[in-house]
Amino acid sequence: MAKIAYILLCHKGPEAIIGQAEMLTAAGDYIAIHFDGRAKPEDFQQIKAALADNPNVTFARKRIKCGWGEWSLVQATLLAVEAAVQAFPRATHFYMLSGDCAAIKSARYAHDFLDAEDVDYIESFDYFDSDWIKTGMKEERLIYRHFFNERKHKWLFDTSFHLQQRFGLKRDIPHDIQVQIGSQWWCLRRRTVEWILDFTRKRRDVMRFFRTTWIPDETFFQTVVRHLVPDSEIRTRTLTFLMFTEYGMPQTFYNDHYDLLLGQDFLFARKISPEAIELKQRLGALYSNDKAEFKISNEGTSLFKFLTGRGRIGRRFASRFWETESTLGRQRELMIVICKKWHVAKRLLEQIRQVTNVPAIEYLFNEEHTDLPDLGGIQTSLGKRTRHRRALMRMLFDYYETDQMIVCMDPSALDLLQDFASDRSTTRMLEVQCVFSDEYLIGHAMRVGLAGEQTSAETLERLLPTIRGDMTFESDKIRDAEFEHHYIINEARDAEENAAPLSNFLDISHDKARQIAQSDHLFAD
Known part of the structure; x- marks a missing residue:
């Protein structure tokens, strides 16, 4: 009879990984785990400690820092495969999984399928x-x-x-x-x-x-x-059931997809929503049910295309994607860098990229030409991005396959900040307060059309206090909004003082935060 060694690549959710491993091995199968080298060490130790006494679990001998599109993903897979081959001589099949996958058939069904x-x-x-x-x-x-x-x-x-x-x-x-x-x-x-x-x-x-x-x-x-x-x-063919929306994003499955998933001619499904607790519990119980019978209809893909197609031509039962996906997701974290000096925020983002593995996007609601992936057209203009802000952000989370993301916004976008702060996701904000010299304010006035090359010195002198006051007012409004996770770094403070709010905002160590805060010319104009 088939004995499956599951090859699990994962980077988050230690409790879910432990549960997945215990469920799969309880049926007599095996699992080899590679936990991303960029993930938190304490999460990895939690997984190892919980599964230490399970003889059907092994770990890759080395943890690789994985990145999308890189060879590191293949390298991590090979390390996990090597570990499984050495640890489980009775394994007959090796099945590739991610932490977002879940079994949609029983272990008995899977073994019989592979034996056929x-x-x-x-x-x-x-x-x-x-x-x-x-x-x-x-x-x-x-x-x-x-x-x-x-x-x-x-x-x-x-x-x-x-x-x-x-x-x-x-x-x-x-x-x-x-x-x-x-x-x-x-x-x-x-x-x-x-x-x-x-x-x-x-x-x-x-x-x-x-x-x-x-x-x-x-x-x-x-x-x-x-x-x-x-x-x-x-x-x-793959034995893992997955579908893609018309925007090229993986379709996520929720509690009400249970019957649809069981009817597909596949052994696993991807991606299961972290919020679909009931679905995961039902599928977990199903895997150990040797008496379960399955009627394969395999209509999942065609049914999905039919229903979404009705919505695209304005017929009932299927509203547009951005009307239904009104939340980013409870498990996600959106981190917003707020700064009037865009070049300072971009410089800060570059330093953050060097220290963390969190996707970071520059002023996507302010600059038309911000570098964004193709998301089916929703990203093509500032108007669309702002109008469908939550849908855009959710699609970016899905595109980068992450639960954390950093974006930059101008302090004037208080309505956007309030909208994201009211979402079920966690929203953290880092306000970067800069010193505005007269030279900078004059340049800003020219960039936004308040002044030109021919504007007299007297006019500029009258204009500067108003511009400076406007920038102060924007900062005051953000502070008055009393956002729950609002942190501030200031050009006038030293690196040690700025490291603490940076550490809280990014959820990184104080040393790493200080490394970012000490970056050369961070606030330079």
């Missing part, structure tokens, strides 16, 4: 001939080297790419490899996994190639499996 055919389950479509990639880079993912994280270091990522294009620094794909692409959620037999590990040791050229491709978790295993395993032993 001696095959591997992995999406693997020809990289160049298929239409798996809808927009954006395609060939460029492979023929150029990608050294930087596109989301953390956008400028470096783009600059490196454009320089390689300019100087013709293309590279060849290994001649005997036909690159494939597909979902990273696979289930592979033990023999296949052992072949892959052996391949990683022998084919250093292929490993070097994939280390600098972009988003290799969609290509590495898919390519290597197709290279090593006969086509007749591969089923080009």
Whole structure:
């Protein structure tokens, strides 16, 4: 009978991970856990302590700091697979999971399903001939080297790419490899996994190639499996049920999706909302129910398209996405940097990116050309962003697959601050108070059209107190709003004084906060 070793990549929610591991191993299966190296050490220690006495649990020998689109995700997966192969000699199958996945069938059903055919389950479509990639880079993912994280270091990522294009620094794909692409959620037999590990040791050229491709978790295993395993032993599909909205975001499942999920021809589903407590409890009980019977209708994807399609043409039963998704989510944290000097806030954000792994976006409600991903058109103008502010923010959380995000806003946007502060999510604000010299205020007046090159010195002299008073008034209104999590750093204070509010705002150590506060020229004009 099949014995499954689950390969779990996770970065948050220690209690949920412990529960997931206990549920899966209670049925006699195994689990190998890689907990992101960027996550809190105390969370990892909590997981290890809780599962220390469970012989069916093991951990990757090394924790990798993972980043979206990076080789680190593949490296973390390989480390967890190696640990599972060594620790569980009786495991027959290795199933890739994330912390957002949940079983939608019983353990007995899953074992019988895998016993029915001696095959591997992995999406693997020809990289160049298929239409798996809808927009954006395609060939460029492979023929150029990608050294930087596109989301953390956008400028470096783009600059490196454009320089390689300019100087013709293309590279060849290994001649005997036909690159494939597909979902990273696979289930592979033990023999296949052992072949892959052996391949990683022998084919250093292929490993070097994939280390600098972009988003290799969609290509590495898919390519290597197709290279090593006969086509007749591969089923080009995933056993994890997932759907995407018309905006390209993963559809999240809630308590009322229980019956729909059970009817799908899959063993797991992704993504389950952290707030869907009842759904998780019912699915957890189901996994250990050996007598459960399942009627497979497999209508999930077509039903979803039908219902959302009705809403798009104005018919009943399906309101628009931004009308239904009116909250960011109780488990999420939105951190807002408030600063009148935009260049200071951007400089601060760059320092925060160096110290934390939290996605950070600049003045998305103030600057038309703020760098944003394609979210189906909602991001294309300031008017749309502001009008559908919560929907936009929720989509950004989903896009970056995170529960924490930092954005910048101008102090004049009090209505936006109040709106986000009233959400069920946690909203923290860091007000950056700057010293405004006369030279800066004159420049500001010219930038916003209050003055021009021909404006007389006398007029400017009368204008400056009004502008300075307006900026002070904006700060006073924010303070008078009495937001629950409102922290202030001030240009006139030293780094040690500013470190405390920075530490509370970012939930980082005082030393790391002081490192940010001590940044050279942080407040310089």
